[in-house]
Amino acid sequence: MADIGYIALFLALVASIYSAIAFILGARGKHPGLTHSARNSLLATSGLVSISVAVLVYALVTHDFQIEYVASYTSRDLSLAYLLSALWAGNDGSLLFWAWLLSLFATVVVLQKRDIGKELVPYAASIIMVIQAFFLILLLLVSNPFQKLPFTPAEGLGLNPLLENPWMVFHPPTTLAGYVGFTIPFAFAMAALLTRRLGDEWLITIRRWTLLAWLLLGVGNITGAWWAYVVLGWGGYWAWDPVENASFIPWLVATAFLHSIKMQRRRGMFKVWNMVLIILTFVLTIFGTFLTRSGIIASVHAFAETPLLGNLFLTFIGVTLFGSLGLLYYRREELTDEAETESLVSRETTFLLNNLLIVGAAFAIFWGTIFPVISEAVRGVKISVGPPFYNQVSGPIFLAIILLIGVCIVIGWRRASVKNLVGNFVWPLLVALMLGITLLILGIREWYVLIAFFVCNFVLLTIVYEWFRGTRVRHQMRAENYLKAFLGLIWANKPRYGGYMVHIAIIFIGIGVIGSVYDVETEATLIPGESMTIKEYTLTYENLDSYETQSKLVAAATLSVYNKGKLIGELIPQRNFHWRQEQWLSEVAVRTTLLEDLYVILIGWDKDGTTAFKVHVNPLVVWIWIGGGVFVLGGVIAFWPDRRELPTARKPRARAK
Amino acid sequence: MLKKKKFLIGGIIVFLTIGYLGFIGFQSSATYYYEVSELLQQGSSVYGKNVRVNGQVAPGSLEQEAAGRILRFTIIDREESLPVVYQGHVPGTLKVGGDVVVEGYLNPLGIFQAHTLMPKCPSRYVPSQ
Numbered sequence: 094m095a096d097i098g099y100i101a102l103f104l105a106l107v108a109s110i111y112s113a114i115a116f117i118l119g120a121r122g123k124h125p126g127l128t129h130s131a132r133n134s135l136l137a138t139s140g141l142v143s144i145s146v147a148v149l150v151y152a153l154v155t156h157d158f159q160i161e162y163v164a165s166y167t168s169r170d171l172s173l174a175y176l177l178s179a180l181w182a183g184n185d186g187s188l189l190f191w192a193w194l195l196s197l198f199a200t201v202v203v204l205q206k207r208d209i210g211k212e213l214v215p216y217a218a219s220i221i222m223v224i225q226a227f228f229l230i231l232l233l234l235v236s237n238p239f240q241k242l243p244f245t246p247a248e249g250l251g252l253n254p255l256l257e258n259p260w261m262v263f264h265p266p267t268t269l270a271g272y273v274g275f276t277i278p279f280a281f282a283m284a285a286l287l288t289r290r291l292g293d294e295w296l297i298t299i300r301r302w303t304l305l306a307w308l309l310l311g312v313g314n315i316t317g318a319w320w321a322y323v324v325l326g327w328g329g330y331w332a333w334d335p336v337e338n339a340s341f342i343p344w345l346v347a348t349a350f351l352h353s354i355k356m357q358r359r360r361g362m363f364k365v366w367n368m369v370l371i372i373l374t375f376v377l378t379i380f381g382t383f384l385t386r387s388g389i390i391a392s393v394h395a396f397a398e399t400p401l402l403g404n405l406f407l408t409f410i411g412v413t414l415f416g417s418l419g420l421l422y423y424r425r426e427e428l429t430d431e432a433e434t435e436s437l438v439s440r441e442t443t444f445l446l447n448n449l450l451i452v453g454a455a456f457a458i459f460w461g462t463i464f465p466v467i468s469e470a471v472r473g474v475k476i477s478v479g480p481p482f483y484n485q486v487s488g489p490i491f492l493a494i495i496l497l498i499g500v501c502i503v504i505g506w507r508r509a510s511v512k513n514l515v516g517n518f519v520w521p522l523l524v525a526l527m528l529g530i531t532l533l534i535l536g537i538r539e540w541y542v543l544i545a546f547f548v549c550n551f552v553l554l555t556i557v558y559e560w561f562r563g564t565r566v567r568h569q570m571r572a573e574n575y576l577k578a579f580l581g582l583i584w585a586n587k588p589r590y591g592g593y594m595v596h597i598a599i600i601f602i603g604i605g606v607i608g609s610v611y612d613v614e615t616e617a618t619l620i621p622g623e624s625m626t627i628k629e630y631t632l633t634y635e636n637l638d639s640y641e642t643q644s645k646l647v648a649a650a651t652l653s654v655y656n657k658g659k660l661i662g663e664l665i666p667q668r669n670f671h672w673r674q675e676q677w678l679s680e681v682a683v684r685t686t687l688l689e690d691l692y693v694i695l696i697g698w699d700k701d702g703t704t705a706f707k708v709h710v711n712p713l714v715v716w717i718w719i720g721g722g723v724f725v726l727g728g729v730i731a732f733w734p735d736r737r738e739l740p741t742a743r744k745p746r747a748r749a750k
Numbered sequence: 751m752l753k754k755k756k757f758l759i760g761g762i763i764v765f766l767t768i769g770y771l772g773f774i775g776f777q778s779s780a781t782y783y784y785e786v787s788e789l790l791q792q793g794s795s796v797y798g799k800n801v802r803v804n805g806q807v808a809p810g811s812l813e814q815e816a817a818g819r820i821l822r823f824t825i826i827d828r829e830e831s832l833p834v835v836y837q838g839h840v841p842g843t844l845k846v847g848g849d850v851v852v853e854g855y856l857n858p859l860g861i862f863q864a865h866t867l868m869p870k871c872p873s874r875y876v877p878s879q
């Protein structure tokens with residue numbers, strides 16, 4: 094059975110290489126027959142990789158422990174969902190999953206009906222197939238998920254209990270799909286460079302692909318943070334770990350790209366810059382994968398140190414980066430901007446500044462992440478930088494970016510008049526100031542917190558005010574009620590209002606992050622009946638209950654929670670011993686309100702009944718998850734197929750000389 | 751031309767600001783990262799300095815006190831060993847024989863006072879053998 098999977102991968106490699114060559118030859122020599130066979134070959138690649146995924150899934154579900162991968166990541170007691178999630182739980186499986194997603198995306202690319210960008214497809218498909226071939230080579234040479242053991246174990250090692258969490262079924266595939274998704278815009282960018290069709294068509298073709306990949310990677314990051322918060326039990330959600338950074342950096346660069354392609358569509362500006370951004374985004378996704386798999390940088394996530402895998406990745410990154418930048422340099426003459434920024438006070442400036450800041454933040458985070466490697470190469474000592482570095486650098490930058498969101502909305506294209514500026518600014522500004530003063534009265538004294546909340550409130554109000562004005566106009570013009578007018582407004586211009594919603598989501602997340610300034614934590618050792626206090630909460634330790642299940646020994650402590658003397662509920666943190674992995678794992682108990690989280694960890698206990706707890710009160714954390722929800726909603730609205738896409742897409746063409 | 755200059759100056763200001771923020775942040779959080787034997791080679795010069803040390807949790811060395819709030823263990827590399835004391839929540843992924851990065855300082859008694867434990871969970875991408 095396993096052989097079928099391996100053979101399918103090998104045939105897929107042959108088909109993908111043929112497809113990559115035939116696409117180019119067919120398109121260059123104008124042989125429709127050859128292009129057609131390249132297309133079929135691409136579909137065959139996709140089918141073959143699907144077969145090998147099916148073989149692995151079948152092996153996982155039927156507990157075929159002779160396959161090393163199955164024995165390493167599953168056991169008989171796992172439920173079906175976790176058995177399936179084992180497909181991406183390990184290095185080899187997740188690379189196969191990657192290759193599979195890429196082949197599916199490639200299939201969609203060639204099957205999609207399109208009016209614009211048809212000429213680009215063969216070239217883009219060829220590039221996708223080259224990348225596909227690279228991943229297939231990795232699978233065949235280094236990370237074979239079908240590797241057989243010399244014997245068949247009676248039972249597998251089981252899934253890491255940390256990964257036995259509903260969010261873990263969700264987080265890796267979304268993150269990976271986001272990573273893989275950026276291959277498509279990159280391929281079209283290269284196709285545009287190769288064919289010299291450097292107008293708007295490639296941008297039109299990739300807008301929704303980029304949005305999809307960006308959305309998935311964003312969701313992947315947020316679910317990863319959520320998982321860290323509820324499972325890892327250290328009280329936080331983001332540790333600036335190299336692996337977290339590795340998926341955050343390409344997301345940032347892609348954010349810059351999504352904004353600056355809008356400038357190219359509208360004004361014909363930033364053409365070279367856009368190419369650079371999409372090349373960087375793609376290379377950074379590969380770099381992120383390299384970082385996760387090569388063991389080059391110490392991280393809490395542990396990795397197989399397989400030098401060959403690392404070297405193959407480095408070679409691929411080098412070839413991609415220099416190849417694509419070289420091609421860009423070669424075509425630079427054809428990428429001159431059609432317009433210049435006319436005024437310092439204009440929407441163009443805010444976009445430019447936003448791009449500089451986002452890329453600057455991405456660069457700073459990148460620098461911090463790879464610093465241990467650089468310092469070792471230069472000075473022979475490893476120096477790593479911790480969370481304070483990232484917080485101090487990115488905090489002010491992100492705040493400035495949020496401020497720009499607000500400024501951008503009220504400022505017009507080209508040149509803004511002072512009068513309309515004041516008109517748009519004044520209400521949000523006044524209300525935000527009043528909220529700021531309220532916070533001051535409520536006892537918040539840290540100047541940077543006051544500034545941060547003021548900025549967030551101001552920008553939030555600007556967006557709300559903009560929505561309100563749009564709704565009012567529609568209400569008056571069409572005599573619709575306010576709700577209908579509001580929904581109609583969103584539906585009439587989905588990319589724009591979806592974008593606004595994503596901005597609101599970013600502000601919510603920002604508010605949640607700012608709340609972390611006021612995190613408090615305390616530790617206590619209690620015997621049943623004793624209490625501890627943190628802020629206005631009193632926690633009384635009732636008892637420690639323990640029982641065994643098939644997979645673990647469960648120890649659950651019950652605490653009664655009082656707020657200012659009033660009983661508000663029970664929290665039951667657990668600490669469980671997982672037999673198979675011989676591993677203790679805490680399960681935190683969290684009580685969430687819109688204002689703050691009460692987060693309790695059971696640390697351990699002595700035989701005499703004294704039990705140790707760690708308790709955090711984390712203000713405003715829930716806004717990060719609410720922001721995540723709004724992010725998805727806004728992203729989906731912006732992504733939703735829009736019939737108006739074609740006419741607006743033609744507009745800039747009419748303008749072009 | 752004047753406009754271009756303005757934008758150039760603006761861009762330079764933005765990058766200098768980011769660079770400055772980075773420098774300040776770097777000064778406050780740059781930490782040496784050693785293997786166990788590398789740390790011990792530094793001698794008394796590292797006493798009290800915040801450093802990160804990578805090593806393996808020595809078999810049989812894990813001891814808990816005060817209901818699990820205080821943890822003692824030894825980390826080793828191929829040559830040397832280092833006793834570590836840690837207070838706080840112990841991540842579930844800390845395992846005997848597993849790799850761990852500890853952050854804290856070495857005191858003159860030769861005991862490493864850790865304030866952060868970062869176990870590398872070996873089962874995420876590699877099966878524990």
